[in-house]
Amino acid sequence: MELGLYTFGDVGKDPVTGAITGPQERLRNLVEEIELADQLGLDFFGLGEHHRPDYAVSAPAVALAAAALRTKTIRLSSAVSVLSSDDPVRVYQQFATLDNLTGGRAEIMAGRGSFIESFPLFGYALDDYDTLFAEKLDLLIKLNEGERLTWPGGQHTPKIDGRGVYPRPVNGTLPLWIAVGGTPQSVGRAAMLGLPLALAIIGGEPHRFAPLFNLYREAARKFGRDPAALKTSINVHGFVAETTKEAIDTAFPAHSDVMNRIGRERGWGASITRAEFAASAEPRGANFAGSPAQVVDKILANHEIFGFDRFVLQMAIGVMDHGKLMKAIELYGTKVAPEVRKAVAARKAAPAGT
Numbered sequence: 001m002e003l004g005l006y007t008f009g010d011v012g013k014d015p016v017t018g019a020i021t022g023p024q025e026r027l028r029n030l031v032e033e034i035e036l037a038d039q040l041g042l043d044f045f046g047l048g049e050h051h052r053p054d055y056a057v058s059a060p061a062v063a064l065a066a067a068a069l070r071t072k073t074i075r076l077s078s079a080v081s082v083l084s085s086d087d088p089v090r091v092y093q094q095f096a097t098l099d100n101l102t103g104g105r106a107e108i109m110a111g112r113g114s115f116i117e118s119f120p121l122f123g124y125a126l127d128d129y130d131t132l133f134a135e136k137l138d139l140l141i142k143l144n145e146g147e148r149l150t151w152p153g154g155q156h157t158p159k160i161d162g163r164g165v166y167p168r169p170v171n172g173t174l175p176l177w178i179a180v181g182g183t184p185q186s187v188g189r190a191a192m193l194g195l196p197l198a199l200a201i202i203g204g205e206p207h208r209f210a211p212l213f214n215l216y217r218e219a220a221r222k223f224g225r226d227p228a229a230l231k232t233s234i235n236v237h238g239f240v241a242e243t244t245k246e247a248i249d250t251a252f253p254a255h256s257d258v259m260n261r262i263g264r265e266r267g268w269g270a271s272i273t274r275a276e277f278a279a280s281a282e283p284r285g286a287n288f289a290g291s292p293a294q295v296v297d298k299i300l301a302n303h304e305i306f307g308f309d310r311f312v313l314q315m316a317i318g319v320m321d322h323g324k325l326m327k328a329i330e331l332y333g334t335k336v337a338p339e340v341r342k343a344v345a346a347r348k349a350a351p352a353g354t
Contacts, residue, residue, distance in 0.1 A: 001308070001310065001311060002043035002044055002075075002233075002310040002311070003299075003336070003340060003341075004042055004045055004046065004311070004312045004313070005037055005045050005312065005315060006044075006047065006079040006235060006312050007030070007046075007047065007314060007315070008050055008057055008314075009026050009030055009055055009063070010054060010055060010056075010318050011023055011053075011056045011319065012053075012319050014319045015256075015257040015319070016320075017321070026056045027057075027066070029325075030047075030056070031063075031066050031067045032322075033045075033316070033326065034064075034070075034076070036329050036330065037074055037333065038071035038073060040329070040337070041333060042329075042337060043075060043310070044074065044075045044310065045077070046060075046076075046079025047077075047078060047079060048060070049082050049113070050115060051115070051118045052117055054258075060079075060081065061095055061097070062094075064076040064077075064078075064098055065101055068098060069101065071102070071105075073105070075105050076107070077108065078095070078107075078108055078110075079235070080110060080111030081111070082112070083110040083111070083133060083136045083137060084118075084124065084133040084136060085113075085119050085132070086118075086122070088136045088137075088139040089139075092108075092143040093165065095107070095108050095169075096165075096166075096167050096174060097167060099170050100167055100169070100170060103170060104171050106174060107177060109178075109179050110137060110140060110176065110178060111179035112133045128155075128156065131156065134189070135157055136156065136157065137193070139157055141193065143165055144173045144176060147166075148162050148163065149164075176195055176196075177196045177197070177198050177231075177233070179198040179200060179235070180198070180199055180200070181199075181200050182199070182201075182209060184212065187199075187212050187219070188215065191215075191216050191219035191220040191223060192223050196230060196233070197216050197232050198233040198234075198310075198312070199212060199232070199233065199234050200235045201235070202237050204286055205284050206234070206236070206306075207302075207305050209306075213307070213308070216232065232306065232308045234302065234306060234311060235312040236286060236288050236311075236312070236313060236314065237286065237289075237313075238281075238289050238290075238295065238314070238315060239289040239315050239328055240292060240295055240315070240328045240331040240332045242331070243291050244281065244290040244291045247281070247290050247291065248278050248281060248289055248290075250320065250321075251289050251317070252274050253318075253320075254317060254318025254320040255317045255318055256271065256273075257318050257319075258318040259317075260272060283297070283298060292331050292335035292336050292339070296336050296343075300340060300344070303340075303344065315329070
């Protein structure tokens with residue numbers, strides 16, 4: 001199983017110290033975080049695309065390129081590219097360029113995004129939310145099939161007659177993942193297209209999302225695909241510290257600052273409390289904040305439920321101290337990842353029925 005991290009590059013005021021972190025500082029710190037994750041042997045680092053004042057990463061491929069030559073083995077990906085409001089040809093070229101810089105370590109995780117700022121910014125109508133993504137995803141897949149692109153055009157994309165798209169990825173194609181937030185239609189689309197599925201779980205009880213993976217695998221069979229050949233991932237919130245209390249104490253102020261701000265924008269009602277945050281970190285909750293041992297146990301329990309191939313943790317939710325975040329990455333890489341890998345390997349090696 002692969003283990004990784006993702007972030008949106010939060011900027012603004014630290015709710016604990018009051019210090020301001022701007023884009024320049026956050027992006028430089030971000031490169032250090034990716035470099036550390038690589039040195040620790042983590043498998044994946046993803047950056048999410050946003051077009052808001054509270055996030056520094058509006059161009060994931062550019063930020064990942066800054067880390068490309070300072071890393072050796074870690075896979076670098078968007079998490080996600082908001083494909084609906086972008087040009088699939090340019091997205092593909094950017095990540096193919098990143099792939100060449102990294103010697104074949106780039107990926108694209110495509111999604112519709114959870115914010116809408118990019119639609120008016122780039123001149124797209126929210127009424128076309130679904131059709132934009134479906135058409136542009138088809139074009140992105142077509143781009144991955146070969147050097148010369150012939151595309152009939154559509155409602156949102158122009159006709160292209162046998163044009164070359166360069167550079168090509170190191171190994172001929174880029175890994176393309178579909179990120180979903182829990183809708184069965186999106187899960188079915190990923191299965192139909194034969195694309196790996198990344199499921200975001202940021203609330204509730206994770207086991208309640210397991211039927212979506214079952215749907216994905218069953219739909220894959222109906223479309224004539226081998227479910228065992230299709231990779232799956234869960235992408236979750238969390239934080240690792242020496243003790244569970246320290247993890248909650250460190251993560252809660254920044255996490256609640258972000259979620260309460262978004263909640264006010266979307267009319268979610270009451271603010272999240274520390275008690276609610278701590279409850280979400282219990283074994284059945286969606287928050288993977290805790291000591292290394294607690295996080296290991298929780299990952300393994302969910303792996304048994306879902307059977308996922310990749311686990312991705314978003315630890316930098318909100319603005320927090322860079323040193324504490326680096327320590328959390330160190331614990332994830334040195335204490336959590338080795339134990340999870342050892343346990344998963346032992347499960348696979350065990351005789352059937354044991």
